[in-house]
Amino acid sequence: MTFVKATAPSDQEASTPPPEGAGLAPVPWRPVSLTAAAMTVCLLVLATRHGYHVDELYTRAASRHLAWGYVDQPPLVALVAKAEMAVFGDDLFGFRVVPALLASLAVLLAPLIARELGGGSRAQTLAGFMAFASGLVMYTGHIMGTNNWDELSWITVTWLLIRMVRTRDTRLWWAIGVVVGVGLTAKYLLVLLMLCLGAGLLVFGPRWVFRTRRFPAAVGVAVVIASPVLIWQVTHGMPQLEMSAALSKALDSLSRSTFVPMQLLLIGFFLNPVWIAGLVALLRRPEWRAYRFVGWSYPLMVVVLLVVGGQGAYTTALQYVLLAAGAVVVDRWARDAKRLGVVGGLTVLNAVSSAILLLPTLPINVYASNPVLSGMAIVQFDQVGWPEMTRQVGAVYRSLPAGEQAHTVIYGNHYGQAGAIDKWGPEYGLPKAYSGHNSYADFGVPGEDKTTVIAIGVDPKRFGALFASCEPRGAYENDLPVSDDGQRFLVCRGPLKPWPRLWEQLRWIGFQCPYTAEAITAESAKGCD
Incomplete structure (x- = not known):
């Protein structure tokens, strides 16, 4: 097979992409929307079962002392918490409404990523089901914190970049700039994703995405939106650097010893074959050659985190994108009822196991009395007492x-x-x-x-x-x-x-x-x- 080297489009050419949906299957909005809505309903039903998470107690206090920044996080989450309490009162259910809604958006994005990669209606539906079953969406959708916005911004930026490469529409840089700017007002970790994706694009291409005036303009948009929090950091002596250093020192040995288990547990044990299949396909499939930068971003991020002593959990949003890609691979593999049943069974098992570990699905005494759950479902005990x-x-x-x-x-x-x-x-x-x-x-x-x-x-x-x-x-x-x-x-x-x-x-x-x-x-x- 012969490949034709892509040339950089002019701004005018890039502004006139192929007709929307050309060559792509339509989005199965009915099952996808119902899956996303079911995610929100499940999260809200369980919202008050145990209690406030330790970090939520801090967020609640921070919402009463609004500032342009905090030592350990930007201000967006505290501001949203302030708005939630103004609407719903000082109530745990109201405190968790926004996380549940953001979780539904994350579920919707998985089918859209699968679609950009050529997935048909069934592949997109599978991606939605697997997103629902993933530990990432359950955890970030249940607890109010910086992870809600951080994970969603990671997933959205990656989807927009994949879409830009497919459509050659560099106008999407404007949307990326907005998402990055807003994301930085919630958590600075988004910079890690941008560095890894950028490195992947520079090394493996397509590099033409940078050869447009819209790229520096998007950087400017992001900087302008995030400028208040960046200025706060500078004028307060960059406390985030001190915070990062303290975390790295305190968790260095723990992060390294748990790094691999984290890679295998955060999406969910039973869906590991799917996201790994997505990673391999992004690196090896000829038809996905243009999207190799996404696949290579994952091992690059792993190396960076291992070197600096970062937590294994930081890769989870990128694994989520790989899960959506894996849904396309699995769809092509599961061409008979038996294989499709295997896929469905693993997805259900992942949903159940993730819900038990990450959501307050069982009475707290059951978690405490079970030797396996008491060691693995630590997040449950941070919400009680x-x-x-x-x-x-x-x-x-x-x-x-x-x-x-x-x-x-x-x-x-x-x-x-x-x-x-x-x-x-x-x-x-x-x-x-x-x-x-x-x-x-x-x-x-x-x-x-x-x-x-x-x-x-x-x-x-x-x-x-x-x-x-x-x-x-x-x-x-x-x-x-x-x-x-x-x-x-x-x-x-x-x-x-x-x-x-x-x-x-x-x-x-x-x-x-x-x-x-x-x-x-x-x-x-x-x-x-």
């Missing part, structure tokens, strides 16, 4: 003399603890909660009249050195294997320095973990999950 912890802190607070209570504050070693007190503390008459963790440190400093602190999970020796006296007041107890179980309570009195000066010693940036700030910002995070 917070009201109980607050209640136990309330008991410590009420044990103080009435006169002392007026001069008492609560201090959480990490943002989840402080966020829990912020959420449920008013039910127990608790005072304001503070924390030095990440941007929670910027949400307020205790007043000079606050001379007593109830501290949660701090190092008694280091924290106690900042006060005239400290005494233990028990520990948080929970029958479930929550990460904060056993965290000690301290009552400390008489700060030795004014609070603003103490705050300089209490601030820390790093990974949320039930240990001391020193333990998580050191060379490893031994004992942290």
Whole structure:
């Protein structure tokens, strides 16, 4: 077979692509839309089954302190959370409406990617079903956080690039610029995808996508949209770099040891053959030669993450695109009822296993009592126990003399603890909660009249050195294997320095973990999950 080398189209030629849908199967909108709608319905039905995730408690607090940026994330998620609470009230169901809707968009994009790669109506339908069954959509669709927008922006950018290559319509750079700009206001990790896709295009082509004035214009659009958060980073000393370094150091050994398992678990164990088939086809199929840059972006990203000590979870959105490509491969393979039954069975098994691990489908006691689930479904335990912890802190607070209570504050070693007190503390008459963790440190400093602190999970020796006296007041107890179980309570009195000066010693940036700030910002995070 002979290949004709593609020449770079002029702007005028690129602006007049082939008629839409030329040579492509129509989108089976009915089954695809129903699948996407079913995803949203399932997520909303399960939205309040357990409780707030630890990161959601932080997001909720950040929504009450809106800024152009935070130490550990851009501002979009906090802004959306603010809007959700304005519409639905301070309610967990309302907090998770937007993630569920974004999940349905991700499900819709999988068939569109399959279509761009030449997949017929059945391949597109399969892609939608597999997207529904993937762990990625379930996890990001259930919990409100930066991953919702980050994963969707990764998938959308890759789809638009594939579409641009197929249609030769460089006007799509404008859409890519908008998506990248908005994506950067949610999470900076999108830069990793752009670097890997860009490297894939430069090395394997087609390079003509860069030879148009719309490419630098799209870069300009992205920069303009993201400029407020980029300016915030620069004017605040680039805290994201410090955050990334702390994460890399704290999770280096953990990330490397779990990197391969993460590659095999996050889409779902039973769909691994599909996305791997999509990867191989993108690298080897002659008819997909123009899209090799997508396939090569994955191993390039793996190498980069292994070198810098990044988490294996960072590749999941790209694996999702490979899953959509794999649906086209599987469709061509499953030409008889027996093979199609195998594909359907694996998809159902993946949906069930992913739902059990990532969604609160079972009672929490079942997760706790099962030795396999208690070790693998850790995300479930990050959504429970917070009201109980607050209640136990309330008991410590009420044990103080009435006169002392007026001069008492609560201090959480990490943002989840402080966020829990912020959420449920008013039910127990608790005072304001503070924390030095990440941007929670910027949400307020205790007043000079606050001379007593109830501290949660701090190092008694280091924290106690900042006060005239400290005494233990028990520990948080929970029958479930929550990460904060056993965290000690301290009552400390008489700060030795004014609070603003103490705050300089209490601030820390790093990974949320039930240990001391020193333990998580050191060379490893031994004992942290």
